[in-house]
Amino acid sequence: MNLTIKTDKLQEMVSRSIKGAGNNKLIPLTSLMAIELKANVLTLITTDATNYLYIRDDKVDGEDFYVTVGVDTFSKLISRMTCERVSLELDSNALKIKGNGEYSIEVPLDEEGRLIQYPDPLAEFKAAEHSTINLSTVNVILSSLKPALAATLEVPCYTGYYAGEKVVATDTYKIASMNVPLFETPKLLSAEMVNLLAVMSSEKINVELPSDGSNVVVYSSPDCVVYGVAMDEIDDFAIDAITGLVETEFDSMCKLSKAALLQVLDRLSLFVNIYDKNGIYLTFTKEGLQISSKASSGVEVIPYNESKNFKDFTCCIDIEMLTSQVKAQSTEMVELYYGLENAIKMVDGNITQVVALLEDDRA
Amino acid sequence: MTTQKTLNSIILIQDKKVISPNLITIREYGRWLQEVFDEYTCNQELYLTSKETGEPVLQYHPGTKIGNWFDRREFTNPHMHSWFILQPSTMMQWLKKYGLAESRDAVPLSVTDDKGRRMVRMYTADQIELYIRTNLDKQFKIAEYLAIPKQIKVREYDLSKIIIPETKKHKPKLF
Numbered sequence: 276m277n278l279t280i281k282t283d284k285l286q287e288m289v290s291r292s293i294k295g296a297g298n299n300k301l302i303p304l305t306s307l308m309a310i311e312l313k314a315n316v317l318t319l320i321t322t323d324a325t326n327y328l329y330i331r332d333d334k335v336d337g338e339d340f341y342v343t344v345g346v347d348t349f350s351k352l353i354s355r356m357t358c359e360r361v362s363l364e365l366d367s368n369a370l371k372i373k374g375n376g377e378y379s380i381e382v383p384l385d386e387e388g389r390l391i392q393y394p395d396p397l398a399e400f401k402a403a404e405h406s407t408i409n410l411s412t413v414n415v416i417l418s419s420l421k422p423a424l425a426a427t428l429e430v431p432c433y434t435g436y437y438a439g440e441k442v443v444a445t446d447t448y449k450i451a452s453m454n455v456p457l458f459e460t461p462k463l464l465s466a467e468m469v470n471l472l473a474v475m476s477s478e479k480i481n482v483e484l485p486s487d488g489s490n491v492v493v494y495s496s497p498d499c500v501v502y503g504v505a506m507d508e509i510d511d512f513a514i515d516a517i518t519g520l521v522e523t524e525f526d527s528m529c530k531l532s533k534a535a536l537l538q539v540l541d542r543l544s545l546f547v548n549i550y551d552k553n554g555i556y557l558t559f560t561k562e563g564l565q566i567s568s569k570a571s572s573g574v575e576v577i578p579y580n581e582s583k584n585f586k587d588f589t590c591c592i593d594i595e596m597l598t599s600q601v602k603a604q605s606t607e608m609v610e611l612y613y614g615l616e617n618a619i620k621m622v623d624g625n626i627t628q629v630v631a632l633l634e635d636d637r638a
Numbered sequence: 639m640t641t642q643k644t645l646n647s648i649i650l651i652q653d654k655k656v657i658s659p660n661l662i663t664i665r666e667y668g669r670w671l672q673e674v675f676d677e678y679t680c681n682q683e684l685y686l687t688s689k690e691t692g693e694p695v696l697q698y699h700p701g702t703k704i705g706n707w708f709d710r711r712e713f714t715n716p717h718m719h720s721w722f723i724l725q726p727s728t729m730m731q732w733l734k735k736y737g738l739a740e741s742r743d744a745v746p747l748s749v750t751d752d753k754g755r756r757m758v759r760m761y762t763a764d765q766i767e768l769y770i771r772t773n774l775d776k777q778f779k780i781a782e783y784l785a786i787p788k789q790i791k792v793r794e795y796d797l798s799k800i801i802i803p804e805t806k807k808h809k810p811k812l813f
């Protein structure tokens with residue numbers, strides 16, 4: 276069995292395919308890649324044990340071919356090839372790669388000494404519902420909402436994105452909510468699944484839901500398919516409480532330069548010591564927003580570009596949380612709402628961010 | 639080698655140099671062992687060489703297995719702001735995700751306390767996994783008690799592969 280393909284084409288396919296490999300040492304399959312050529316369609320399959328990524332090209336010459344190979348060595352070798360064409364050949368228990376010379380990678384075998392057959396859940400998938408989402412929406416989710424996701428597993432549902440009439444990410448200390456509907460029946464999408472969608476090549480991504488009502492979601496573009504499984508814990512996601520917080524009215528608003536704000540936070544971070552527990556003080560004055568360290572060892576004032584219903588207000592906030600949310604904004608101006616004791620709000624177009632305030636020990 | 643407790647975790651120190659990240663569950667400890675030690679020593683247990691644990695209630699004799707620290711330690715983090723009861727379906731999703739169980743397996747959530755009374759305890763997903771690891775995963779089986787600690791050779795390891803839960807003490811939540 277062998278196939279021959281242009282090197283740059285294979286390099287492009289492999290560089291996208293490795294993003295689907297989970298490389299989890301506890302699950303060997305996640306370190307493997309399936310390479311299949313059937314009826315001139317080349318498919319590379321990788322998985323993180325939950326989601327499967329299929330990268331395809333439908334114009335590849337060669338005999339029908341199938342092999343499962345370790346992702347690490349294969350992808351690194353392909354990325355370093357400089358020849359014009361590369362051929363892959365299966366020779367007993369090794370994959371021979373010919374291009375710049377000849378390389379041989381031993382392929383893994385199962386307990387009975389046979390070549391491993393990669394699972395192919397897509398083969399049994401039957402679509403019942405169809406819709407589309409935009410790649411640009413996915414990119415906004417990854418740039419603007421992802422920083423609000425939970426990074427730890429204390430409450431597992433918050434490691435995923437709530438996707439219903441809006442898309443929400445939260446770790447219970449900060450919320451990022453985008454007013455873009457994705458699914459009629461809400462789904463909880465894992466961070467890994469959404470990361471894979473960035474590999475899609477076309478703006479319009481087809482979305483299919485199964486007929487059996489399971490949590491499977493299949494996304495596809497002309498040369499790429501993601502077979503994903505939504506998370507089970509959607510019932511734990513406190514969407515009503517989150518929506519209430521996002522829609523809370525604030526008395527006062529100001530607009531500040533994002534660049535100026537980030538620069539101040541960057542300088543001030545040098546003066547936040549370990550006993551401050553990341554806390555800094557925000558004081559809204561008539562002249563502008565004063566930001567200071569707890570020990571008063573650093574203080575700066577950022578003038579407002581705009582201010583509505585100004586009121587004197589001071590609070591304590593986590594500098595790292597505030598910085599991550601400001602960085603996630605896409606515009607040059609930060610629209611900041613203040614006046615409530617427990618949180619501040621920032622609005623960036625159709626994205627609303629809410630950040631919890633810390634207890635103010637000056638009170 | 640001495641141990642020092644930080645909040646609800648331990649770190650391992652050798653010759654006054656910290657050689658491990660904060661380890662909270664035995665899963666993290668076992669994973670760190672795999673990353674750091676070679677195949678032979680990986681199957682051994684590390685031992686305490688002194689009583690310096692930093693807390694009066696933890697009195698361990700030299701030669702005590704470090705794994706015991708996890709067995710007797712209260713698993714609950716008093717600084718956690720929320721508790722939840724795992725439903726069987728959620729628990730099974732976690733077990734399947736970590737390759738520890740198939741659909742037909744079942745693990746009880748009820749435990750027996752010191753006085754022999756049966757009670758239902760609330761556990762996080764990490765604690766369930768810790769329980770499963772301790773009881774089912776033979777790779778991390780605790781070695782036999784030895785009075786003299788073994789010589790351990792340490793090589794470089796990648797900390798980013800070890801998951802360390804963040805401590806969110808003193809931070810009020812939004813909901």
